[in-house]
Amino acid sequence: MNNAHGPCHGSGQRGGAPLRGLVVIGVVIASIICPYSVQAKPSGAYISALVAEARRRRLAFEVEWLRLGHYRSGTFGGYESEADGVGFFLAPNGKEDPEAELEATLRGFVQGDAPTPDERATGSAASATGPSLEHPFCRFPARRLWLTRELQIDWRRLTSRGCPKFDAFLRETRPASVTLVFSSYYLNNPASAFGHTFLRIKKSNSLGLEHQDLLDYGVDYSANVDTKNPLLYAFKGITGMFPGTFRRLPFYYKVREYNDYESRDIWEYELNLKPIELALMVAHIWEVGSTYFDYYYMGENCSYHVLSVLEVANPEVQLLTHLGWPVLPADTVKALYKNPGLVRRVSYRPSNRTAFEHRVRRLSSTERELVLTLASDPHAEFPPGLSEQEKARALDGALDLIDYRHVRELLKDEEGGSLESLTQQALLERRAELLVTSEDASVEPPYREMPHTGHDTARLGLGSGWSESDGAVHSLNLRLALHDLADPVRGYPETAQIEFLPMELWYRAEHPQLKLEELTLVRIFSLNPISAFEHRWSWTVRTGLGRIRDKGCMDCLVGGGELGAGYTFSLWDKALMFWLMPHAELDVPLKSGLADTLRVGLGGVGGVRLRLHDNLIGLASAKWHALPGQEPATVWEGSGTLRFQYAKDFAFEAAGKLGPDDASLLGRSLIYF
Amino acid sequence: MKLTHVALAGLFALSVSIPATAEEKYGTAGCGLGSIVIGNDPGIVQIFAVTTNATGIQTFGITSGTSNCDDTAGGQTSAKAFVETNRVALSKDMARGRGETIASLSQLAGCADAAAVGRSLQKNFKRVFPKAGVRSSQVGDSVITILRTDKALACSAVG
Numbered sequence A: 001m002n003n004a005h006g007p008c009h010g011s012g013q014r015g016g017a018p019l020r021g022l023v024v025i026g027v028v029i030a031s032i033i034c035p036y037s038v039q040a041k042p043s044g045a046y047i048s049a050l051v052a053e054a055r056r057r058r059l060a061f062e063v064e065w066l067r068l069g070h071y072r073s074g075t076f077g078g079y080e081s082e083a084d085g086v087g088f089f090l091a092p093n094g095k096e097d098p099e100a101e102l103e104a105t106l107r108g109f110v111q112g113d114a115p116t117p118d119e120r121a122t123g124s125a126a127s128a129t130g131p132s133l134e135h136p137f138c139r140f141p142a143r144r145l146w147l148t149r150e151l152q153i154d155w156r157r158l159t160s161r162g163c164p165k166f167d168a169f170l171r172e173t174r175p176a177s178v179t180l181v182f183s184s185y186y187l188n189n190p191a192s193a194f195g196h197t198f199l200r201i202k203k204s205n206s207l208g209l210e211h212q213d214l215l216d217y218g219v220d221y222s223a224n225v226d227t228k229n230p231l232l233y234a235f236k237g238i239t240g241m242f243p244g245t246f247r248r249l250p251f252y253y254k255v256r257e258y259n260d261y262e263s264r265d266i267w268e269y270e271l272n273l274k275p276i277e278l279a280l281m282v283a284h285i286w287e288v289g290s291t292y293f294d295y296y297y298m299g300e301n302c303s304y305h306v307l308s309v310l311e312v313a314n315p316e317v318q319l320l321t322h323l324g325w326p327v328l329p330a331d332t333v334k335a336l337y338k339n340p341g342l343v344r345r346v347s348y349r350p351s352n353r354t355a356f357e358h359r360v361r362r363l364s365s366t367e368r369e370l371v372l373t374l375a376s377d378p379h380a381e382f383p384p385g386l387s388e389q390e391k392a393r394a395l396d397g398a399l400d401l402i403d404y405r406h407v408r409e410l411l412k413d414e415e416g417g418s419l420e421s422l423t424q425q426a427l428l429e430r431r432a433e434l435l436v437t438s439e440d441a442s443v444e445p446p447y448r449e450m451p452h453t454g455h456d457t458a459r460l461g462l463g464s465g466w467s468e469s470d471g472a473v474h475s476l477n478l479r480l481a482l483h484d485l486a487d488p489v490r491g492y493p494e495t496a497q498i499e500f501l502p503m504e505l506w507y508r509a510e511h512p513q514l515k516l517e518e519l520t521l522v523r524i525f526s527l528n529p530i531s532a533f534e535h536r537w538s539w540t541v542r543t544g545l546g547r548i549r550d551k552g553c554m555d556c557l558v559g560g561g562e563l564g565a566g567y568t569f570s571l572w573d574k575a576l577m578f579w580l581m582p583h584a585e586l587d588v589p590l591k592s593g594l595a596d597t598l599r600v601g602l603g604g605v606g607g608v609r610l611r612l613h614d615n616l617i618g619l620a621s622a623k624w625h626a627l628p629g630q631e632p633a634t635v636w637e638g639s640g641t642l643r644f645q646y647a648k649d650f651a652f653e654a655a656g657k658l659g660p661d662d663a664s665l666l667g668r669s670l671i672y673f
Numbered sequence B: 001m002k003l004t005h006v007a008l009a010g011l012f013a014l015s016v017s018i019p020a021t022a023e024e025k026y027g028t029a030g031c032g033l034g035s036i037v038i039g040n041d042p043g044i045v046q047i048f049a050v051t052t053n054a055t056g057i058q059t060f061g062i063t064s065g066t067s068n069c070d071d072t073a074g075g076q077t078s079a080k081a082f083v084e085t086n087r088v089a090l091s092k093d094m095a096r097g098r099g100e101t102i103a104s105l106s107q108l109a110g111c112a113d114a115a116a117v118g119r120s121l122q123k124n125f126k127r128v129f130p131k132a133g134v135r136s137s138q139v140g141d142s143v144i145t146i147l148r149t150d151k152a153l154a155c156s157a158v159g
Helices: A017-033 A044-056 A063-068 A098-109 A117-122 A141-151 A164-173 A230-238 A251-261 A275-288 A302-313 A329-337 A352-361 A365-376 A388-405 A407-412 A419-434 B002-014 B033-040 B044-049 B076-085 B087-096 B100-108 B114-123 B136-149
Strands: A006-009 A071-073 A079-081 A175-183 A196-203 A217-223 A242-250 A266-271 A293-295 A343-349 A459-467 A471-483 A496-508 A513-526 A538-550 A553-571 A576-589 A599-613 A616-626 A634-647 A650-658 A663-672
Touching: A044 A098, A044 A141, A063 A071, A063 A098, A063 A141, A063 A302, A098 A141, A141 A275, A164 A275, A175 A251, A175 A275, A175 A302, A175 A329, A196 A251, A196 A275, A196 A302, A196 A329, A217 A251, A217 A293, A217 A302, A242 A251, A242 A275, A242 A302, A251 A266, A251 A407, A251 B076, A251 B087, A266 A329, A275 A302, A302 A329, A352 A388, A365 A388, A365 A419, A388 A407, A388 A419, A388 B087, A407 A419, A407 B087, A419 B087, A471 A663, A538 A576, A553 A599, A576 A616, B076 B087, B076 B100, B076 B136, B087 B100, B087 B114, B087 B136, B100 B114, B114 B136
Parallel strands: none
Antiparallel strands: A006 A343, A071 A079, A175 A196, A175 A266, A196 A217, A217 A242, A242 A293, A266 A343, A459 A471, A459 A663, A471 A496, A496 A513, A513 A538, A538 A553, A553 A576, A576 A599, A599 A616, A616 A634, A634 A650, A650 A663
């Protein structure tokens, strides 16, 4: 039962509190959804008094209201809302004027006559600007909740109405708490290489029933992409031309997509919210569900707006102020921790790949061999003398193996004719025939990878050293994001390097001169240590500017890229990893003509990474290239780094390079921020 | 300043999390995981491939998620949608006689005891999955039928 999910951290009060919270939430929710009256009442004078009171107290400039409207202060003073859907504002200038919007909201709540019979049934106002826009009373339950509290609105004196749709939304969602979900780094898909965040609204438990995470709802914010053209896609994404919308889906969709289909581990951060805060936030999710925001990949992206919704819960919680630019999903998790006490507990849900690895770790060597045999021949005979439970373990392992190796083929093969589908079917049938129940397969969370414990996103390096060609040098080194193989391991997967915009400048001390050493756009290493069960390639890719120092081109700034793919081997739980990859490189020296000096290198790279301690990583790599038809005929380069992390966001490193015509050695202080 | 941002963005644009939503087009494809995931297939090629005829902005509110399969309230419809979407994971749990999908399904179907449901579905595995490639809607129907006809399970929500 619940085999894939265990609490891993934090102290929760799991006892009677939820039930009490439930009752309170029930009361709170009742107060926002239950109409006290459906009779039209002359309410003009009372509303005007409320408007005057709000204006006197400058309520429109309270943090809560500004957050509900997603208002941000503009560069030249004033406000602008990040929401872009027209229906999100009731005042014509509501996007720029929080006060006008607040007053229009108060008047909007009672606009029109008494609800028509039809409206009573659907909760929609026929007179609204679009057929699907609900009456403001029902469209803005969070605004209503907050204004009612602030102004002590007496709804008995006003026309209120039923909101069947919102009512149904709450009934289905049954909010008891909320978690921020972090779906971890997924290098095989550029769109989610930095991870993804969304929300899970945990349901309150039905009496006496165990909580089922899968039946909760996930809420995520994503772009509605409308183009096939990659260039247009990139352009529109950067300039905010895709609309981003919030969607609610059963959490099981998310689990199947991330855990199973993409083999990504999921971390969840359950928030410590009071019932009233939770109600406000959930009601606000309803509000933003009817609008859209221009989606900017780099800033106003999925992670940003998930936090902007969380912030509505409590004016004291500060999340967006802790985000830099660009906004990465892991930053949002760290932002939670800048608010002491906000995270109630952390939990972990392993991907199907992680689950498989843990499953086979518990097997005997006979069973492990049997897993491999069965995965290739599902009808293979069991060795004599095996107990039913041992047979079941081997079949379970083989099933998981087939599943994570061939998830895509299996899902797309609707006819069931592929080898993978037939193998899977045979294994399933065989397993079911045993009629024994599998053992609990819970997985111990990999605490070292908890994303909130990771070093910060950007990195600044300052150092000095010596180079054979340039003498004494000072180095300035800057990286926008995120992590390389020598960086402190906590909070990151050990096998992945993803760097966006690392750059390095050298200043020659003896003959003063500033030199660009490196300006890389993207550099990725994806290592997949091979084992009896894992045969996937490891690969690397880089593109950008670099400097070459050899006889073919001494001290040349070149632009280009490289590509390699091969195998990685590992020992001692990945403490030692080494890899070997065939490798190709294409460079164009920047200051000469193109065609005659194009450099094409073919050869290989190899590397070793040794984790001596969580705080101390050694990395060495070597490259050898033949340059067909060029000078010199072959080139090689070796490099090594030893990096020591002495505080969470600080490290020191010694880094050296060696080639046939050059050598350098530098010490650097690294600051993550 | 804006221009620098655009320049910096370059490849990064393709890297930061931007899950593509591609709803409605899959409405006819049923509730299966495929209807969600194929549309958001890893690899930008597929992301582009599926998003040609995207619909306009949704103004109909947060509840409208996918193709009417967004309900976990319990009862026959939501139990069936659950079975179809969780088909692969459920098939393994059925063969194993236990698991998270069985516990969740039991709750949706209002069954008294998830362990008993697990044993029953394990025993009836071949009725639900007689061969590879059974249509998901058929899988859903078979599971519901078993839960309904095995009176010992007392699945009150699919009665």
